Amino acid sequence: DAPLMSRDYYLNIIDWGKANILVVALGRYVYLWNADTHLTELLSEERGNEYPCSVAWSQDGKSIAVGYSCSKIQLFDCETLRPVRKFKICFTDGHHKRVASVAWNGHNLTSGSRDRIINQDVRARNSIGCNIKPHRGEVCGLKWSTTGRYLATGANDHRVYIWDASKMRSKQDYTLCFDEHCAAVKALAWCPFDHNVIASGGGTEDGCVKVWNLKNGRCISNFDSRSQASFFFFFSTWALILKSILCELFRQICGLQWNRHHKEIVSAHGYGHEDYRNRLCLLKYPSMSCIWESPQQRARVLHLSQSPDGLSAVSAVEDATIRFWEVFGPPATDCRSSNSSFESLLSLTATPLR
Numbered sequence: 001d002a003p004l005m006s007r008d009y010y011l012n013i014i015d016w017g018k019a020n021i022l023v024v025a026l027g028r029y030v031y032l033w034n035a036d037t038h039l040t041e042l043l044s045e046e047r048g049n050e051y052p053c054s055v056a057w058s059q060d061g062k063s064i065a066v067g068y069s070c071s072k073i074q075l076f077d078c079e080t081l082r083p084v085r086k087f088k089i090c091f092t093d094g095h096h097k098r099v100a101s102v103a104w105n106g107h108n109l110t111s112g113s114r115d116r117i118i119n120q121d122v123r124a125r126n127s128i129g130c131n132i133k134p135h136r137g138e139v140c141g142l143k144w145s146t147t148g149r150y151l152a153t154g155a156n157d158h159r160v161y162i163w164d165a166s167k168m169r170s171k172q173d174y175t176l177c178f179d180e181h182c183a184a185v186k187a188l189a190w191c192p193f194d195h196n197v198i199a200s201g202g203g204t205e206d207g208c209v210k211v212w213n214l215k216n217g218r219c220i221s222n223f224d225s226r227s228q229a230s231f232f233f234f235f236s237t238w239a240l241i242l243k244s245i246l247c248e249l250f251r252q253i254c255g256l257q258w259n260r261h262h263k264e265i266v267s268a269h270g271y272g273h274e275d276y277r278n279r280l281c282l283l284k285y286p287s288m289s290c291i292w293e294s295p296q297q298r299a300r301v302l303h304l305s306q307s308p309d310g311l312s313a314v315s316a317v318e319d320a321t322i323r324f325w326e327v328f329g330p331p332a333t334d335c336r337s338s339n340s341s342f343e344s345l346l347s348l349t350a351t352p353l354r
Contacts, residue, residue, distance in 0.1 A: 017057030025052035067099025112139025154185030207251020255304025270300030
């Protein structure tokens with residue numbers, strides 16, 4: 001039960017931290033839910049018309065960053081549940097629009113807004129490592145690679161930029177630019193077993209999951225949720241034709257998470273064809289074939305995060321519900337380490353969902 005959940009696709013309101021605690025922004029409130037004790041605590045409450053837009057756990061599980069509609073950012077201590085730092089951000093070149101995305105890289109906090117991307121060391125005051133404005137739209141996706149070397153940024157200008165942490169000084173310093181999506185890119189996920197691979201998902205009017213290789217800058221795998229939206233050719237009623245056209249026009253990938261134990265990706269879907277609309281889909285990599293689908297939800301699956309052990313996923317749905325899924329199988333044992341087709345098939349049967 002998650003009342004007051006925002007229906008805004010561009011926000012990032014859930015994150016599952018290392019301490020096995022889920023942080024959720026609902027309306028003017030930010031809550032913590034402990035997955036071990038199942039207890040809920042109120043972390044913060046905003047007054048007036050301001051509201052939290054983005055949340056992110058630090059990698060050590062001790063701090064939470066919250067970005068707000070009024071352009072400020074607050075850092076909270078996990079143990080005391082109190083704010084330990086506030087950024088307006090009170091700098092000349094700080095954010096002036098809502099902060100729709102935040103991401104950690106060690107002690108560095110990266111924030112994205114409609115106006116710019118800011119990277120700063122939270123241990124020092126007024127310590128901005130970079131202040132750039134590469135996108136022409138709101139930055140709704142931010143993800144640092146597991147090595148901390150690369151930052152991926154996505155926005156509603158349909159582009160994904162890849163940045164080298166040592167070279168982020170101006171908007172021209174990006175390493176790669178992927179511009180094959182035809183809608184906003186919020187869903188970004190770095191591959192856990194190949195640091196040169198990243199997956200991205202396009203929003204409304206796109207509906208594609210693309211996997212990119214940083215070595216050659218090319219798309220190496222693709223899943224298109226439009227592929228089965230051709231059923232209207234078999235019917236003659238205008239209602240079915242209109243429905244099919246709308247399915248073609250409106251497709252949406254809202255979240256992506258890699259399986260850390262098998263070569264799979266789970267995707268969260270909003271608008272789209274009946275086979276994918278308002279569902280989670282488990283995609284086999286690199287073929288990108290769909291090997292499992294969740295039951296269809298009543299509304300869009302807007303947000304997606306993953307448990308610290310990499311076995312479960314959590315989804316936030318537009319109908320004000322949060323659901324936990326045992327979607328990922330257990331780690332492969334030594335006897336299943338082979339990559340043969342037969343052993344891969346056996347590994348799929350280990351999980352009841354498959």
